[in-house]
Amino acid sequence: MIDPPRTPLGLKILTHTPGRLAVSVGGVTLAVVLMLSQDGFRNALFDSQTELIRRLDGDLFIVGRLKYMMYVPEPFPARRVHQARSLPGVRAVRPLYVENVRSVWRNPHDGHRRAVRVLAFDPRDPVFDFPELAEHADALQAPDAVLFDRNSRDYFGRPEAGSRAELAGRRVEVVGDFALGADFLADGTVIMSDRNFLKFFPDRLADSPRLDTAEVGVVRLERGADLLAIQRRLRDVLPDDVLVLTRQELLDLELDYWHNNTAIGYVFTLGMVVGFVIGTMICYQVLHTNVSHYLPQFATLKAMGFTRRYLVGVVLQQGVFLALLGFVPAVVVCQVLFWAVAWATGLLLEMTPLQLAFVLTLTVAMCLLSASLAVRRVLTADPAEVFR
Amino acid sequence: MRLTAALGTRITLRNLAHGKVRTAVAVGGVCLAVALLFVQLGFFESVLLTATLVYDVLDFDLVLTAPDYVMLTQPNGFPEGRLHQARAHQDVVAASPLYVSWVRWRNPQNSFRRAVVVLGVNPHDGVSLVPELQGQFPALARADAVLVDRLSRPEVGVGEVGDVAEAGPLTLTTVGQFTLSPGFDAGMVVVSDQTFRRLFGSPTQEVSLGLLKLRAGADAARVARELQESLPPDVRVLTRPEAAFREREYWVVNTSTGIIFGCGVIVALLFGVVVTYQVLALEVSGRLPEFATLKALGFSHRYVAAVVLQKALFLAVAGYVPGFGIALLVYHLSQSVTNLPGGMTLERAAAVFVLNLAACCLSSLAALRILRRANPVDLFTA
Numbered sequence: 153m154i155d156p157p158r159t160p161l162g163l164k165i166l167t168h169t170p171g172r173l174a175v176s177v178g179g180v181t182l183a184v185v186l187m188l189s190q191d192g193f194r195n196a197l198f199d200s201q202t203e204l205i206r207r208l209d210g211d212l213f214i215v216g217r218l219k220y221m222m223y224v225p226e227p228f229p230a231r232r233v234h235q236a237r238s239l240p241g242v243r244a245v246r247p248l249y250v251e252n253v254r255s256v257w258r259n260p261h262d263g264h265r266r267a268v269r270v271l272a273f274d275p276r277d278p279v280f281d282f283p284e285l286a287e288h289a290d291a292l293q294a295p296d297a298v299l300f301d302r303n304s305r306d307y308f309g310r311p312e313a314g315s316r317a318e319l320a321g322r323r324v325e326v327v328g329d330f331a332l333g334a335d336f337l338a339d340g341t342v343i344m345s346d347r348n349f350l351k352f353f354p355d356r357l358a359d360s361p362r363l364d365t366a367e368v369g370v371v372r373l374e375r376g377a378d379l380l381a382i383q384r385r386l387r388d389v390l391p392d393d394v395l396v397l398t399r400q401e402l403l404d405l406e407l408d409y410w411h412n413n414t415a416i417g418y419v420f421t422l423g424m425v426v427g428f429v430i431g432t433m434i435c436y437q438v439l440h441t442n443v444s445h446y447l448p449q450f451a452t453l454k455a456m457g458f459t460r461r462y463l464v465g466v467v468l469q470q471g472v473f474l475a476l477l478g479f480v481p482a483v484v485v486c487q488v489l490f491w492a493v494a495w496a497t498g499l500l501l502e503m504t505p506l507q508l509a510f511v512l513t514l515t516v517a518m519c520l521l522s523a524s525l526a527v528r529r530v531l532t533a534d535p536a537e538v539f540r
Numbered sequence: 541m542r543l544t545a546a547l548g549t550r551i552t553l554r555n556l557a558h559g560k561v562r563t564a565v566a567v568g569g570v571c572l573a574v575a576l577l578f579v580q581l582g583f584f585e586s587v588l589l590t591a592t593l594v595y596d597v598l599d600f601d602l603v604l605t606a607p608d609y610v611m612l613t614q615p616n617g618f619p620e621g622r623l624h625q626a627r628a629h630q631d632v633v634a635a636s637p638l639y640v641s642w643v644r645w646r647n648p649q650n651s652f653r654r655a656v657v658v659l660g661v662n663p664h665d666g667v668s669l670v671p672e673l674q675g676q677f678p679a680l681a682r683a684d685a686v687l688v689d690r691l692s693r694p695e696v697g698v699g700e701v702g703d704v705a706e707a708g709p710l711t712l713t714t715v716g717q718f719t720l721s722p723g724f725d726a727g728m729v730v731v732s733d734q735t736f737r738r739l740f741g742s743p744t745q746e747v748s749l750g751l752l753k754l755r756a757g758a759d760a761a762r763v764a765r766e767l768q769e770s771l772p773p774d775v776r777v778l779t780r781p782e783a784a785f786r787e788r789e790y791w792v793v794n795t796s797t798g799i800i801f802g803c804g805v806i807v808a809l810l811f812g813v814v815v816t817y818q819v820l821a822l823e824v825s826g827r828l829p830e831f832a833t834l835k836a837l838g839f840s841h842r843y844v845a846a847v848v849l850q851k852a853l854f855l856a857v858a859g860y861v862p863g864f865g866i867a868l869l870v871y872h873l874s875q876s877v878t879n880l881p882g883g884m885t886l887e888r889a890a891a892v893f894v895l896n897l898a899a900c901c902l903s904s905l906a907a908l909r910i911l912r913r914a915n916p917v918d919l920f921t922a
Contacts, residue, residue: 175818182814186576189807193800200796218653224644226653253642256616264608265616305794336796413695415724415878416797419583422874423804426579430572434815437565441822493803497796 162469165446172442173477179438180478180515181485183431187511188486190427192501194420196493199500200335202406205399207332209281212383213397214245214369214390221409223269223337225250227365228394236369236386241377247366248272248279249346251353252338258318259309266308268319269338272349279370282330285343291327292345298324303333303498304340320352334498336416369394428514435518436525439471443526450530464527471523475516483508551834552850562826563855569819570859571866573812574896578867580808581892582874582882584801589881590723591791592784594659597720598638599669601760602767603783604750607776611790613657613725615640617746622775626750626767631758636665637747639736645727646706647697654696656727658707660736667751673730676716680732686712689720691879692727708739721881724797750775813899820855820903824848831911841912848904856900860893 166173204222214236216226236245249272257268271280275292278285284299291297298319300311311317311326318324319342332341344352350363373382379398386396397405410417450463483503490501557563594612604626606616620637627635639660646653661667663681668674676687686707688698697705703714712731722728731739754763760779768777778786792798824831831844871883 175821178814179818182811186807186811189803193804196796196800218646218651220653224653224655226644262608265606266608266610267614307794334796413693413726415880418878419586419874419880420800422870423579423583426576426870430576430811433568433572437569438818440565441562445826489803489807493799497799499796499800 160469160473161466162471163473165449165466166442166470166473172445176438176442176474177477177481180435180474180519181482183434183438184479184482184511184515185485185489186427186434187431187514188482188503188507189489190420190424191507191511192486192490192503193493194424195504195507196499196501197336197416197420198407198410199502200333201337201410202403203333203335203500205402205406207280207282208248208368208370208399208402209279209372210246210370211373211379211399212371212386213399213402214371214386214394215367215397215402217393217395219395219405220413221406223252223335225252225367227367228369230364230366232390232394233366233369235390236371239382239385239389241374241382241385242371243374244277244372246273246277246279246370246372247346247363248368248370249349249353249363250367251349254320254353255342256320257308257340257342259307260315260317261309264307266339268304268308268340268342270319270342270344270349270353272344272346275345279368280343282332282343284328284330288328292343293347294325294327295351296322296324296348297327297344298348299328299330299343300326301332301334301341301343302329303331305334305498308340322352333500336499339498371396432514432518435475435515436522439474439519439522440526442474443467443470443523444529447529454530460531463530464524467523467527467530468520471519472516475512475519479512479515549850551847552854559826562823566819566823566855567858567862569815570855570896570900571863573815573899574860574863574892575866575870577805577808577812577892577895578863578884578888579870580801580804581888582867582871582884584805585885585888586880586882587791587795587798587801588788590721591788593721593723593881595780595784595787597670597673598667598751599753600667600751601754601758601780602632602752602764603778603780604752604771605776605778605783607774609776611787611795612640612749613642615748617748618750618775620745620747622771623747623750625771626752626777629763629767629770631755631763632752632767633755634665634751634753636662636667636751637733638667638749638751639733640748641736641740643708643729643739645696645729647699647703648706649699649703650695650697652695652697654693654726656692656696656729657722657725658736658739659728659730660733661730662733665751670718670720673718676718679715680730682713682715684710684712684735684738685715685732686735687716687718687730688714689722689728690717691719691721692729693722693879696727698727709741710735710739721879723880812895816896816899817903817906820852820900821907823851823855824904824907825910828911831908835911844911845905845908848908849901852900852904853897856897859900860896863896864889 214232216228219226230247233245233247236242250270252267252269255268255270256265258265273279275289288299292299313326313328315326316323330343334340346363373379383396383398390396453463486503493499494501604618604622606618608616610616623635623637626632641658642655643658644653645656663677666674679685680687690698692698698717699714701714701716704711705714720728754760764777764779792802834844868884875883
């Protein structure tokens with residue numbers, strides 16, 4: 153028997169004709185770009201819509217009974233916050249106030265008005281984990297002071313620290329910024345103190361200005377407290393006009409809405425499925441064409457006495473190399489595309505290791521599958537037939 | 541000449557039939573490219589249709605908007621007085637206000653609350669082009685009456701005539717329904733201007749849009765110019781096409797939805813071109829020795845090119861038909877789930893067909909360039 157050569161024959165075959173290799177790699181790259189981009193677009197929707205929830209600094213969250221997503225307000229009586237505070241194991245409950253209808257921002261450069269999302273809380277005990285909040289805690293206490301999300305869409309005029317603008321018909325001064333990002337509903341976000349919020353957006357039904365309703369009650373527990381036990385206690389203690397949710401439950405609520413109750417969630421999911429189906433089919437096509445082209449060479453090897461196992465090994469090797477070679481440029485192309493879209497929209501668009509691993513696995517699996525389908529022709533081929 | 545042409549066709553068909561698997565793979569590739577382009581174009585078109593959904597059913601020749609009008613559901617408003625001023629123009633026969641906002645809505649029969657788009661109209665003005673809506677305006681004049689879009693998402697709870705729903709601070713009674721489509725929003729309802737004011741508290745003297753009807757035969761562009769000059773700069777006058785164009789432009793360029801769907805179309809186009817080139821180039825290069833033989837036998841390059849083009853034509857059509865079928869299936873599925881406007885249009889079917897045909901033919905000819913330069917001897921040894 154001939155000694156099996158140590159050289160990676162699969163790779164040698166591929167690099168023998170650089171032109172053909174380029175075409176095959178291009179095909180795999182394109183399939184991967186399609187899969188990654190459709191998956192990325194879909195995740196941009198879900199990640200961007202849930203980012204606010206992930207930045208909440210708490211263990212349990214009190215929301216109105218009919219709350220179904222973060223953007224649309226569903227205020228509940230602020231008394232519930234005080235009631236929750238009295239429970240043992242609860243260290244603090246801090247109300248978050250939200251306004252996004254009356255909060256019209258006037259861009260000082262062109263005078264154009266845009267609705268902005270306003271988040272308000274006591275700056276001395278912030279309900280979010282933005283690192284800039286500690287630094288600006290004092291400045292936020294000043295009358296008419298706001299922080300502006302630097303990842304907001306640019307038609308707000310990209311306000312910086314020190315710039316002045318108009319919010320809900322009143323003057324505001326931007327004292328700093330933070331980074332959250334836009335989503336499919338909110339184009340921009342402003343943070344202000346609860347005192348300022350009361351002044352800017354008084355309850356229309358109340359005679360004197362007061363904060364009777366809150367949007368989220370952010371509960372922080374004592375160290376070592378039993379999360380689920382306290383959640384149960386809170387549910388018992390509080391009237392049923394509110395829900396008490398863990399962070400995961402709040403995230404699930406939001407995701408369920410976007411997944412199941414919106415046209416856009418459906419369309420993005422469909423886009424992703426179409427992307428994956430077509431991507432895998434293209435991988436198959438490329439590999440199949442590539443392997444069957446080298447049929448005469450394989451037949452020669454076979455005629456020389458190489459084992460079936462050896463031949464299968466070479467073809468599978470070829471499949472893996474093509475998958476890997478096609479994957480790398482695809483990641484680069486997608487990253488550029490994502491940067492461009494993130495820059496234009498302020499959405500969260502990123503490739504997580506998990507996503508990459510999933511698409512890579514799928515690509516390799518498809519390439520292996522198509523290689524093994526193609527190899528059948530190699531094994532059944534009669535050398536004389538092939539050379540005809 | 542006719543003989544050689546007939547021979548060419550036979551060569552093409554024999555060619556295709558000879559490598560059945562190869563042909564099937566090539567047709568599959570073209571089919572996928574076509575299907576993907578159709579699906580992405582369909583999504584994109586639903587964005588464009590959603591943009592002008594409401595404008596399309598309103599009866600107007602010119603529209604007044606705020607200078608910083610963003611989009612229909614973020615209109616920003618302008619002083620109501622401008623509407624009366626516009627009415628004074630000799631060519632304007634009617635000027636009606638339209639109010640647009642959002643309201644938190646709940647049909648007590650289910651446990652959902654949803655933010656829906658609410659349009660406020662003067663029930664005595666004929667602002668609607670849809671007879672179904674127009675006919676129900678008299679009922680809308682009653683206090684706290686509302687018309688509900690049947691295609692609103694199920695969570696909105698469309699219900700039946702006579703149902704009551706909580707909307708903001710009011711309880712509204714459904715007096716009728718209409719068929720439009722809420723687009724990417726949860727639902728749409730129509731109320732009278734009086735009810736609209738009560739929903740949103742303060743009796744502001746601002747309107748969202750001003751719909752102007754002109755005297756028959758009046759030049760809309762000219763009247764728009766004259767009005768723009770005579771009115772203060774706190775209002776903008778647009779013709780119907782201008783308003784529709786701006787709305788679409790905003791959706792495509794500025795909304796996250798539009799930008800991402802636009803990217804989807806670009807990815808699909810790119811994908812289509814590359815896949816088609818790859819499939820067709822392989823198809824041609826696999827037959828180069830045979831084509832070289834034809835040339836060596838004395839057939840002209842033009843003749844060989846014709847054979848290749850015929851093959852491209854066949855693959856283009858054979859790939860297009862199943863691709864079209866897949867697209868119809870996806871459209872149907874999407875529409876039944878989302879109620880988004882859209883569906884196959886003749887224009888899109890034709891555009892994709894032409895693009896596909898062009899991509900197939902150009903790819904084959906590009907692949908054939910090798911043959912022009914090639915020495916037959918080299919081709920046989922390769």
